[in-house]
Amino acid sequence: MSALRDTAIITQRQLRLLTRVPEVLIFSTIQPVMFVLLFRYVFGGSISTGQPGGYVQLLMPGIFVQTVAFTLAGTASGLAEDMKKGLIDRFRSLPISQSALVVGRTLGDSLLNIVVLAVMGIAGYAVGWRPSTGLGNVALGFLFLLLFGYALSWVGVLVGLSASDARVVQNVSFIVTFPLTFLSNAFAPTTGMPRALQYFAEWNPVSTMVAACRQLFGVENQFGATAGSFPSEHPLTTSLIYMVIIMVIFIPLSLRRYRNSLN
Amino acid sequence: MKSIIAEELVKTYDKGKVRALDSLNLDVEEGTVLGILGPNGAGKTTTVRILATLLRPDSGRASVAGIDVLKNPEKVREVIGLSGQYAAVDEILTGYDNLVMFGELYHLGKKNAVIRANELLERFSLTEAAKRPIKTYSGGMRRRLDLAASLIVKPKVLFLDEPTTGLDPRGRQEMWGVIEELVKDGVTLLLTTQYLEEADQLADEIAVIDTGKVIARGTSDALKKQVGGERLEVVVESAHIAKTLEIVSSVSGVKASLDEGLRQISAPVSTGSVALFEVLKSLDDAGIHALDVGLKRPSLDDVFLSLTGHSAEAKEESK
Numbered sequence: 001m002s003a004l005r006d007t008a009i010i011t012q013r014q015l016r017l018l019t020r021v022p023e024v025l026i027f028s029t030i031q032p033v034m035f036v037l038l039f040r041y042v043f044g045g046s047i048s049t050g051q052p053g054g055y056v057q058l059l060m061p062g063i064f065v066q067t068v069a070f071t072l073a074g075t076a077s078g079l080a081e082d083m084k085k086g087l088i089d090r091f092r093s094l095p096i097s098q099s100a101l102v103v104g105r106t107l108g109d110s111l112l113n114i115v116v117l118a119v120m121g122i123a124g125y126a127v128g129w130r131p132s133t134g135l136g137n138v139a140l141g142f143l144f145l146l147l148f149g150y151a152l153s154w155v156g157v158l159v160g161l162s163a164s165d166a167r168v169v170q171n172v173s174f175i176v177t178f179p180l181t182f183l184s185n186a187f188a189p190t191t192g193m194p195r196a197l198q199y200f201a202e203w204n205p206v207s208t209m210v211a212a213c214r215q216l217f218g219v220e221n222q223f224g225a226t227a228g229s230f231p232s233e234h235p236l237t238t239s240l241i242y243m244v245i246i247m248v249i250f251i252p253l254s255l256r257r258y259r260n261s262l263n
Numbered sequence: 264m265k266s267i268i269a270e271e272l273v274k275t276y277d278k279g280k281v282r283a284l285d286s287l288n289l290d291v292e293e294g295t296v297l298g299i300l301g302p303n304g305a306g307k308t309t310t311v312r313i314l315a316t317l318l319r320p321d322s323g324r325a326s327v328a329g330i331d332v333l334k335n336p337e338k339v340r341e342v343i344g345l346s347g348q349y350a351a352v353d354e355i356l357t358g359y360d361n362l363v364m365f366g367e368l369y370h371l372g373k374k375n376a377v378i379r380a381n382e383l384l385e386r387f388s389l390t391e392a393a394k395r396p397i398k399t400y401s402g403g404m405r406r407r408l409d410l411a412a413s414l415i416v417k418p419k420v421l422f423l424d425e426p427t428t429g430l431d432p433r434g435r436q437e438m439w440g441v442i443e444e445l446v447k448d449g450v451t452l453l454l455t456t457q458y459l460e461e462a463d464q465l466a467d468e469i470a471v472i473d474t475g476k477v478i479a480r481g482t483s484d485a486l487k488k489q490v491g492g493e494r495l496e497v498v499v500e501s502a503h504i505a506k507t508l509e510i511v512s513s514v515s516g517v518k519a520s521l522d523e524g525l526r527q528i529s530a531p532v533s534t535g536s537v538a539l540f541e542v543l544k545s546l547d548d549a550g551i552h553a554l555d556v557g558l559k560r561p562s563l564d565d566v567f568l569s570l571t572g573h574s575a576e577a578k579e580e581s582k
């Protein structure tokens with residue numbers, strides 16, 4: 001019981017970030033919004049799709065997934081920062097549940113995503129994004145996105161606790177997230193890629209997430225590669241399986257790492 | 264009763280390559296202040312972190328307020344307060360937010376956490392800055408807030424790791440005042456410092472540590488005695504140096520030494536103020552006016568130098 005309360009207090013602390021430093025929100029949304037504009041108006045013109053409503057319908061799910069994928073970096077650098085400042089020491093010297101700090105942080109960082117996604121959704125709407133399915137499906141799409149962010153946040157915990165300083169954390173997060181988001185179907189068809197990369201892109205969790213969101217928002221996934229493969233036939237199931245796998249592996253690993261940072 | 268006991272603590276880092284603690288032994292009587300004095304890398308932080316349950320030693324035993332640190336760390340956390348070497352407060356939150364958050368984490372409940380936060384802000388002269396983010400605080404204010412956070416539930420044992428490092432003289436003075444107040448309330452305090460003067464000022468007993476071992480221990484006075492007695496120092500006009508050397512040497516019984524640059528004549532004395540009086544009287548009889556005269560007790564710097572063969576500061580700089 002008190003473990004839950006401790007976790008809630010830490011979660012609150014993460015959320016308070018929003019009210020105390022609105023810049024955080026501005027910066028974590030400004031980049032994706034720039035991506036929207038860039039792809040929509042600069043590259044979008046040269047990517048031909050037969051998509052009714054235009055390229056932006058395919059683009060938005062890609063941007064959403066890319067944005068939540070950066071939760072990994074957010075959690076990792078936040079935690080590394082806390083470690084460096086000795087804040088983790090202070091928390092750990094308190095008579096509180098020892099996992100509250102990391103659980104609270106992953107929850108808080110994931111809840112921040114709600115706000116970020118809302119801003120992105122509005123930006124998307126402004127440039128012509130119109131999901132063609134009902135409210136239920138759209139909501140489910142966003143739920144998927146939040147859950148994906150949550151799962152990756154746990155990877156971020158491990159990265160943040162393992163790296164020796166904040167710059168390393170930045171680089172590691174970047175190295176993990178960058179290929180995942182670009183070697184995917186998020187922005188362009190994978191069919192132009194070499195064969196091996198196509199397979200990677202096909203099975204890449206970012207691709208399956210993007211495909212799942214496209215499906216839930218009512219767009220045909222024109223950027224998938226090898227039609228007929230399991231992930232392109234069942235993007236929702238595959239994404240869900242990925243998220244479960246990530247959490248099953250990284251939650252215990254990160255918690256253990258946190259406890260072992262005693263040594 | 265002993266409030267803190269550490270026995271044969273060993274801690275190595277980097278797979279045994281760095282021996283941070285090398286069979287360290289300590290104990291602190293309830294309600295007293297132990298100052299751990301040592302240069303950079305001596306093992307001060309490592310000791311504090313082990314006692315505050317943040318680090319497990321490779322071997323050895325420790326207890327705090329009668330509770331085994333290794334077997335019951337959760338119990339230990341309920342009775343200690345810790346203020347680490349770097350002020351560990353949330354930069355983004357305000358001072359008030361920080362204290363309320365920590366209060367809630369101590370399970371005071373929102374209402375009591377708020378009351379306690381306001382009390383502490385008042386006590387540490389932070390009320391005015393309470394609603395400002397910590398980012399805008401000076402080093403001294405941060406330190407005070409950090410200390411306040413470690414006092415939310417009155418701890419039985421308090422650990423302060425270098426509480427005044429990085430503060431200007433005024434900030435240090437303020438911090439000393441605050442710590443002296445705390446000690447009056449009867450908390451057992453273990454304090455680490457690189458400043459010999461600080462240990463002298465705040466601690467009942469001092470443990471000098473170097474390379475992970477306690478190399479000397481005792482009251483400040485006892486440590487100073489260990490190094491030797493007092494020295495008498497007189498500064499005079501150049502014209503009077505020869506005569507003064509004669510007078511001081513005869514009172515001391517040992518040939519006095521001269522620092523020509525400072526025009527200072529000094530010699531060891533065993534009779535303290537009696538010797539001082541004798542010298543003043545002889546100088547007066549000889550018609551010499553002393554520009555400065557005094558008895559100098561050995562500083563803890565001298566203690567460190569004679570115990571380790573290197574001075575605390577010298578090692579600090581070479582790092």
Ligand SMILES: Nc1ncnc2c1ncn2[C@@H]1O[C@H](COP(=O)(O)OP(=O)(O)OP(=O)(O)O)[C@@H](O)[C@H]1O
Nearest residue numbers: 276277281283301302303304305306307308309310
């Ligand atoms: N995490 C670590 N990994 C490797 N070596 C470490 C680690 N922490 C401390 N050490 C080493 O252990 C020794 C003792 O360090 P400790 O931090 O306890 O010293 P200290 O007395 O607190 O020094 P300072 O005055 O600089 O704070 C030093 O040689 C230090 O380099």
Ligand SMILES: [Mg+2]
Nearest residue numbers: 307308309348
């Ligand atoms: Mg230290």
